Amino acid sequence: MSNITNQSLSKILESIKSKKISSLELTQAYIKNIENAKKLNAFVTTTFDQALENAKKFDNKPNNEQLLSGVPLAVKDLFCTENIKTTAGSNILNNFVPSYESTVTKNLWNNGAFLLGKLNCDEFAMGSSNETSFFGNVINPIGDHLVPGGSSGGSSSALAADLTPATIGTDTGGSIRQPASFTGTVGLKPTYGLCSRWGIVAFASSLDQAGPMTKTVNDCSIMLEAMSGFDEKDSTSINKKKETYSKNLKDNIKGLKIGIPKEYRVDNMPKEIDELWEKGKKILKDLGAQLIDISLPHTKYALPTYYIVAPAEASSNLARYDGVRYGYRSQKGKDLIEMYENTRSEGFGDEVKRRILIGTYVLSSGYYDAYYLKAQKVRQLIKKDFDDSFTKVDAILTPSTPSSAFKIGEKTNDPVSMYLNDIFTVPVNLAGLPALSLPAGSDKKGYPLGLQLIGKALDEQKILNIGYAFEKNCGYKNEVKKWWS
Amino acid sequence: MxxxxxxxxxxxxxxxxxxxxxxxxxxxxxxxxxxxxxxxxxxxxxxxxxxxxxxxxxxxxxxxxxxxxxxxxxxxxxxxxxxxxxxxxxxxxxxxxxxxxxxxxxxxxxxxxxxxxxxxxxxxxxxxxxxxxxxxxxxxxxxxxxxxxxxxxxxxxxxxxxxxxxxxxxxxxxxxxxxxxxxxxxxxxxxxxxxxxxxxxxxxxxxxxxxxxxxxxxxxxxxxxxxxxxxxxxxxxxxxxxxxxxxxxxxxxxxxxxxxxxxxxxxxxxxxxxxxxxxxxxxxxxxxxxxxxxxxxxxxxxxxxKSLPELPDNKKERFIQEYGLNSYEANVLVSEKEISDYYEEVAKLSDKKLAATWMMGELFAMLNNKGLNISNSPISAKNFAELVQSIKSGEISGRIAKEVFEIMVESGDNPKKIIESKGMKQQSDPKELEKIINEILLKNKDKVDQYKAGKEKLFGFFVGQVMKLSGGKANPQLTNEILKKLLKG
Known part of the structure; x- marks a missing residue:
């Protein structure tokens, strides 16, 4: 079973259930991969001993009734894990060990999975290239000079490099979908409120949403089923019956109406992205879907709106990192204020500081109306654009990103160009909708490219179905050469 | 205003x-x-x-x-x-x-x-x-x-x-x-x-x-x-x-x-x-x-x-209507729920107006001195009501009632028991009182003469003597009436 780790999660689950492989053997295989892939810097923390214990425990008393029976999983280091260091990619939480488990990870463990390690990410999930992490940048398995996307860059890298059978990330403005697109993997940002935010280090509360990152659409439906569900500890959690996405997965999409928004054809978009989009349209059309041109007129305001709302919330959410109760505390300073200043100056990186400054500014008295309040109004218009379109279509197809993975260091001194990478993903977060990024092809350099399917609120099943049908007919297979081992 | x-x-x-x-x-x-x-x-x-x-x-x-x-x-x-x-x-x-x-x-x-x-x-x-x-x-x-x-x-x-x-x-x-x-x-x-x-x-x-x-x-x-x-x-x-x-x-x-x-x-x-x-x-x-x-x-x-309790403003109105209190009394007695509850319990069992007067007088003064509030008052509402009733019925005088009150504070005892055991009952039998008064008038003939000659200020002296002899228990009103009658005669 030397190549078990390059299988999909669903294949691995089959092998476990049919006892072709033990949970211990599987776990050992991943540990070996991880140890050989240190160059990628995908992990902040590994929990091998604990994982091996859990694998043995499973093998001694296998319960195959669960969605994720006996499977080790690495997760983004933004999810608080009980007694396991949780850093959010930041120096300020470098020594933080939670006494509690996030609802989403707890759901995974309750479904039979166990923790393999904690994955690197942009600091407090702020970034699109995993270059803002205190623990160093992560490398894309596609090429040693490429970023894996961000902020869930450790997750996308680990998944594409076969260091975990599936993983979870968080998506505030594209942090699951963009790295999925950059690594040729599947990523889903669920409807806001479908997965509990309890125990996830907060970036922007009204936008943050956890979601699965997987190798296939079927895997994605399994993971979503396992991690989602109502949580009374999160007031924004949606109280609805749990769905069985994997059981209901269908590849018949005949007659579905797919919206093609004209505003997503942006200036200076590489020809390859346009061609990819055309290819996607053709595949869906050939499967019997109907393409409908739609307009989402406020799309161009999404990015500026996002970069007001998200930093505003972040500036407040990150106020708790003050060195008083946990985390990093500077030893310098003669009074409380100086302690705060030094702790936060030394504890936060530049990108986080930039967003705290922006957020503090847009909420300041005298500027609130012009920025935050206006952004909230525009946000409503963006949401309304989608609501209007969804009276006519079942789902919307767009590119996931305006480019393929870029070079490490290429955009670090140009934050606006970095922010522009989220141009297709951000509107979805502002509207609270689900969206799936699918590997759909590659550019001339051979770097993967993704297409995005946007659904109605709580219509995850439908975009998974479309994605499932697309995947079967796309003919694109992401090949990762293991150059690092 | x-x-x-x-x-x-x-x-x-x-x-x-x-x-x-x-x-x-x-x-x-x-x-x-x-x-x-x-x-x-x-x-x-x-x-x-x-x-x-x-x-x-x-x-x-x-x-x-x-x-x-x-x-x-x-x-x-x-x-x-x-x-x-x-x-x-x-x-x-x-x-x-x-x-x-x-x-x-x-x-x-x-x-x-x-x-x-x-x-x-x-x-x-x-x-x-x-x-x-x-x-x-x-x-x-x-x-x-x-x-x-x-x-x-x-x-x-x-x-x-x-x-x-x-x-x-x-x-x-x-x-x-x-x-x-x-x-x-x-x-x-x-x-x-x-x-x-x-x-x-x-x-x-x-x-x-x-x-x-x-x-x-x-x-x-x-x-x-x-x-x-x-x-x-x-x-x-x-x-x-x-x-x-x-x-x-x-x-x-x-x-x-x-x-x-x-x-x-x-x-x-x-x-x-x-x-x-x-x-x-x-x-x-x-x-x-x-x-x-x-x-x-x-x-x-x-x-x-619908589930709100009666609030002070409404209760005050009701106290005025139901118990015949004046606005000031009602105000004081509704100021705290516990006080109003205590008052209502007392008023149910005794004279409503006199209960208000005694609560706002003796009871509040005592609580204040001892740094207590009504909920930990050493005198229960029931005992307090009995005290008020004893005054109202003429069983004891106001002056004696104050003594009874003091004992109640110390002992927590029922006023009836205190009055009985200490023999503090008011002397309200006219025949008994006449007997005492006659005795005093006989002893103080000179003063009786002076009184009759116009020194009416001496009336107070006779009252004092009656109280002294009766151990303070003589009914003051009756004492006045009988004294006046006998001094005329």
């Missing part, structure tokens, strides 16, 4: 000044757990023993509204005759302090749960209505303890996250006396409702006091100063007097008043500048994205309304 009797003005050399006061009262909500977490709210626990991960703002922790606190706020709003808002929003008030773990306080800014209402005050010059601007829910902060260590500050988060109601009055108060009456009335209403225990020593009730002055007769308000966090009525009154006089002095000197936040130094009895308007915090309020807007069903409000 009869204005001429109201005379709280500050006399400057250049004229009379009126003082304008508005209060922001912070009342701790009575509830078992905190506003957004399940931690206990009990007072007096060891430091940091009632703190959840939410109260201490650990990463990824989220607030969940405590429904009981919401109901308490609605009840209070109804008790203040205020508009209950079906839609309200929790906002974040952002500032850094060591005892504010989140780095923001969850409060309500633009959309409070309760809107405008009013409170009626009974002042010596008539009743006065004080407008309520709003009531909103917010989290309390923890406590910084600066005096435990010479170089460090300690933080106790037990209070962090406890629900507060901030009750904002309109600038309708005009004197320290009105402030006293207002706080007491507010406290009384909340205690009747069971929404706040009003315990100022434990910090359950404290206030920010806004003070300004203006020339008597002026319509425009002066510039106000806010005195932060005053935790007793006495200190509020002292702070207002100091602050108003300070402002008048400034105006008289031709200077202007700066809008600022001040602190009241209870040791020096003065207010001190804390920060000016320029240094005022920019709290960067914005709606808390972790909480959905609070939507209240009309039915919930109606149900709470």
């Amino acid at each position: 009869s204005k001429e009797k109201f005379d709280y003005f500050i006399n400057g050399e250049k004229g009379k000044y009126e003082v304008v006061i508005g209060l922001e009262v912070h009342a701790q909500v009575l509830s078992n757990s905190k506003l957004f977490s399940g931690s206990s709210t009990k007072f007096g626990a060891d430091p940091n023993k009632q703190v959840s991960l939410i109260d201490s703002a650990f990463p990824g922790m989220l607030p969940v509204i405590n429904e009981e606190c919401v109901k308490q706020a609605v009840r209070t709003g109804l008790g203040l005759n205020a508009k209950i808002n079906n839609y309200s929003v929790f906002d974040r008030k952002n500032y850094f302090y060591a005892d504010l773990p989140q780095g923001y306080q969850i409060s309500q800014y633009k959309n409070p749960i309760v809107g405008e209402g009013k409170v009626l005050l009974d002042m010596p010059y008539g009743s006065k209505e004080i407008g309520i601007e709003r009531l909103h829910l917010e989290q309390d902060a923890g406590k910084s303890i600066h005096d435990m260590d010479p170089s460090s500050t300690y933080v106790d988060l037990n209070r962090s996250g406890i629900a507060l109601m901030e009750i904002v009055s309109k600038p309708d108060l005009r004197s320290p006396d009105e402030v006293n009456a207002y706080i007491k009335k507010l406290r009384s209403i909340m205690r009747y409702l069971g929404t706040c225990d009003g315990n100022m020593q434990e910090g359950s009730l404290r206030a920010d006091v806004n003070v300004s002055v203006r020339r008597a007769g002026d319509k425009k308000f002066g510039t106000r100063c806010e005195i932060k966090n005053v935790n007793s009525i006495k200190f509020m009154q002292m702070a207002i007097e100091y602050e108003a006089n300070r402002q008048v002095e400034l105006l008289e000197e031709g200077k202007q008043i700066d809008q600022e936040t001040r602190l009241f130094d209870t040791k020096k009895n003065e207010t001190r500048s804390m920060r000016s308007k320029e240094d005022a915090h920019d709290y960067r309020y914005f709606p808390d994205p972790d909480l959905l807007p609070l939507k209240l069903e009309q039915k919930l409000i109606e149900d709470l309304k």
Whole structure:
């Protein structure tokens, strides 16, 4: 079973259930991969001993009734894990060990999975290239000079490099979908409120949403089923019956109406992205879907709106990192204020500081109306654009990103160009909708490219179905050469 | 209100000044757990023993509204005759302090749960209505303890996250006396409702006091100063007097008043500048994205309304009607729910009017002297009623009743038992009294003659002798009658 780790999660689950492989053997295989892939810097923390214990425990008393029976999983280091260091990619939480488990990870463990390690990410999930992490940048398995996307860059890298059978990330403005697109993997940002935010280090509360990152659409439906569900500890959690996405997965999409928004054809978009989009349209059309041109007129305001709302919330959410109760505390300073200043100056990186400054500014008295309040109004218009379109279509197809993975260091001194990478993903977060990024092809350099399917609120099943049908007919297979081992 | 009797003005050399006061009262909500977490709210626990991960703002922790606190706020709003808002929003008030773990306080800014209402005050010059601007829910902060260590500050988060109601009055108060009456009335209403225990020593009730002055007769308000966090009525009154006089002095000197936040130094009895308007915090309020807007069903409000207990204003009216009390008596007896309950129990078993007189006289004086309140009175309502009835029936005189009362305080015994065992029953048998009086008249023939010759002042001497001989038990009225009759004869 030397190549078990390059299988999909669903294949691995089959092998476990049919006892072709033990949970211990599987776990050992991943540990070996991880140890050989240190160059990628995908992990902040590994929990091998604990994982091996859990694998043995499973093998001694296998319960195959669960969605994720006996499977080790690495997760983004933004999810608080009980007694396991949780850093959010930041120096300020470098020594933080939670006494509690996030609802989403707890759901995974309750479904039979166990923790393999904690994955690197942009600091407090702020970034699109995993270059803002205190623990160093992560490398894309596609090429040693490429970023894996961000902020869930450790997750996308680990998944594409076969260091975990599936993983979870968080998506505030594209942090699951963009790295999925950059690594040729599947990523889903669920409807806001479908997965509990309890125990996830907060970036922007009204936008943050956890979601699965997987190798296939079927895997994605399994993971979503396992991690989602109502949580009374999160007031924004949606109280609805749990769905069985994997059981209901269908590849018949005949007659579905797919919206093609004209505003997503942006200036200076590489020809390859346009061609990819055309290819996607053709595949869906050939499967019997109907393409409908739609307009989402406020799309161009999404990015500026996002970069007001998200930093505003972040500036407040990150106020708790003050060195008083946990985390990093500077030893310098003669009074409380100086302690705060030094702790936060030394504890936060530049990108986080930039967003705290922006957020503090847009909420300041005298500027609130012009920025935050206006952004909230525009946000409503963006949401309304989608609501209007969804009276006519079942789902919307767009590119996931305006480019393929870029070079490490290429955009670090140009934050606006970095922010522009989220141009297709951000509107979805502002509207609270689900969206799936699918590997759909590659550019001339051979770097993967993704297409995005946007659904109605709580219509995850439908975009998974479309994605499932697309995947079967796309003919694109992401090949990762293991150059690092 | 009869204005001429109201005379709280500050006399400057250049004229009379009126003082304008508005209060922001912070009342701790009575509830078992905190506003957004399940931690206990009990007072007096060891430091940091009632703190959840939410109260201490650990990463990824989220607030969940405590429904009981919401109901308490609605009840209070109804008790203040205020508009209950079906839609309200929790906002974040952002500032850094060591005892504010989140780095923001969850409060309500633009959309409070309760809107405008009013409170009626009974002042010596008539009743006065004080407008309520709003009531909103917010989290309390923890406590910084600066005096435990010479170089460090300690933080106790037990209070962090406890629900507060901030009750904002309109600038309708005009004197320290009105402030006293207002706080007491507010406290009384909340205690009747069971929404706040009003315990100022434990910090359950404290206030920010806004003070300004203006020339008597002026319509425009002066510039106000806010005195932060005053935790007793006495200190509020002292702070207002100091602050108003300070402002008048400034105006008289031709200077202007700066809008600022001040602190009241209870040791020096003065207010001190804390920060000016320029240094005022920019709290960067914005709606808390972790909480959905609070939507209240009309039915919930109606149900709470129906379940409200009788409140002081209504009870006062009823006491006047039902028990024949005057407005002053009724006012005093409804001021606290426990007092009104005690009175009603006594009034059921005895003379209503006499019960009121004796409660407000002997009983209150005794409680006051002993530093007790009505709920731990050494005299039960039932025993007190018996005492009142003994007076009413003429069984004992008022003077003896005071002695019986003293014994009741010490022993907790039933008055009947005391009267009987000590033989304190009033001598009301005319034949017995005549016997005593005749004896005295015989003994004091010379004085009888003097009396008859016109020295009528001696009447008191005879009464005194009767009392002395009867051990104070002679019925005074009867004694007078018989004495007069026999002295004539």
